[in-house]
Amino acid sequence: MSETPVPAKPTALPIRADGPRGFLVSSPPHVAAGDTTQRIMFDVALAMLPLLAAAILYFGIGALVLVVVTTAGCLAAEAAGNWLRGRSQASLVDGSALVTGMILAFSLPPVREGGLNYYMGFLGGAVAIGLAKSAFGGLGNNLFNPAMVGRAFLMICFPAALGVWTEPGTGRLIGDPNIDAITMATPLQIVKQSKPEYVPPSTGDLFVGKVGGCIGETSALAALLGGLYLVLRRRADWRQPVFVLLGVLAVTLGVYVVWPGEVDAKLLPALAEANAAGELAFRSGLGLADTLRIAWTGAGYQLLSGALLFGAFFIATDYVGAPVNPLGRILFGLGVGVLIAVIRLFGAYPEGLMFAILIMNALTPLIERVTTPTPFGGHVKA
Numbered sequence: 001m002s003e004t005p006v007p008a009k010p011t012a013l014p015i016r017a018d019g020p021r022g023f024l025v026s027s028p029p030h031v032a033a034g035d036t037t038q039r040i041m042f043d044v045a046l047a048m049l050p051l052l053a054a055a056i057l058y059f060g061i062g063a064l065v066l067v068v069v070t071t072a073g074c075l076a077a078e079a080a081g082n083w084l085r086g087r088s089q090a091s092l093v094d095g096s097a098l099v100t101g102m103i104l105a106f107s108l109p110p111v112r113e114g115g116l117n118y119y120m121g122f123l124g125g126a127v128a129i130g131l132a133k134s135a136f137g138g139l140g141n142n143l144f145n146p147a148m149v150g151r152a153f154l155m156i157c158f159p160a161a162l163g164v165w166t167e168p169g170t171g172r173l174i175g176d177p178n179i180d181a182i183t184m185a186t187p188l189q190i191v192k193q194s195k196p197e198y199v200p201p202s203t204g205d206l207f208v209g210k211v212g213g214c215i216g217e218t219s220a221l222a223a224l225l226g227g228l229y230l231v232l233r234r235r236a237d238w239r240q241p242v243f244v245l246l247g248v249l250a251v252t253l254g255v256y257v258v259w260p261g262e263v264d265a266k267l268l269p270a271l272a273e274a275n276a277a278g279e280l281a282f283r284s285g286l287g288l289a290d291t292l293r294i295a296w297t298g299a300g301y302q303l304l305s306g307a308l309l310f311g312a313f314f315i316a317t318d319y320v321g322a323p324v325n326p327l328g329r330i331l332f333g334l335g336v337g338v339l340i341a342v343i344r345l346f347g348a349y350p351e352g353l354m355f356a357i358l359i360m361n362a363l364t365p366l367i368e369r370v371t372t373p374t375p376f377g378g379h380v381k382a
Contacts (some may be wrong), residue, residue, distance in 0.1 A: 041095025050222035058168035071101030073125025081134025103147035106216020115164030206304035227313025236317035247337020
């Protein structure tokens with residue numbers, strides 16, 4: 001007589017050597033927010049549309065062509081990098097190369113004969129992605145901001161071309177001896193060189209636009225509009241732009257109050273505005289109130305000049321090159337602001353944004369190391 005076999009009762013969980021239950025641990029984020037790299041990048045590109053509109057308004061259709069050319073250089077280098085590493089070309093449409101190309105173009109002067117040429121913009125875009133991104137392993141692995149690396153390459157290779165500026169709205173060359181009168185000049189060049197033949201733009205012109213400089217720094221208002229969109233959409237952390245501006249403000253105010261004679265000439269436009277009655281130079285013996293008033297005016301001029309607002313909102317907030325924790329982002333932004341102010345006031349270059357970003361990118365791993373909080377259950381020093 002045969003006995004019918006009784007099937008074994010299945011257990012709820014397989015028995016493993018390391019215990020009855022196991023936990024799958026993966027890298028964050030653990031909550032799906034619906035965001036993708038493509039969506040974030042195209043949101044950043046959308047935030048730069050006010051800057052693009054201002055650039056086209058003041059520098060003509062050539063500004064749009066420059067953006068297209070630098071972006072084409074970025075995409076070409078992205079495709080070549082993917083091909084060399086045997087990866088798919090999906091990253092071409094994630095928007096990261098587009099954002100890099102736009103930021104690079106906005107940090108360059110207008111294209112004109114004898115100055116920046118379109119092929120230089122293409123080359124800068126190719127170097128930005130090829131050297132600063134693909135060589136490090138692609139998106140998320142780069143140490144330095146790709147757009148600033150591309151600009152640094154162009155500054156090294158074509159320093160004269162990157163120093164040729166045109167007057168917004170007319171396309172005339174600033175400093176051309178054949179021109180009888182120039183009413184607009186690069187504000188930071190005036191601050192640095194104090195050329196008496198240049199009439200400094202007012203703070204109102206700096207805020208609304210139509211000042212000389214890179215195509216992305218001609219309007220502080222456009223940079224603010226785009227930057228606020230990024231912050232409100234939570235595409236950028238407010239800490240970096242706020243502390244970049246605070247860093248510039250603190251150093252400028254401090255230096256001018258403590259050593260007014262040293263920065264007298266460099267703050268000439270601010271002094272000219274603050275002393276409308278005719279006191280164009282700082283006079284020792286001014287009262288504290290007058291000193292603070294002039295220092296505040298000079299600091300405000302610095303905040304609205306150059307690429308500071310553009311860089312604070314669109315470059316210092318880079319997801320990869322900046323720390324990820326809040327304290328680290330504060331230190332990063334403060335460091336960028338302090339370096340910008342020091343380079344502007346005491347360095348050889350009128351603008352310090354590019355150098356400040358690259359230096360702080362190099363310090364980001366150290367900042368991460370000292371500011372990352374100890375996780376619960378982690379080792380704590382006795």
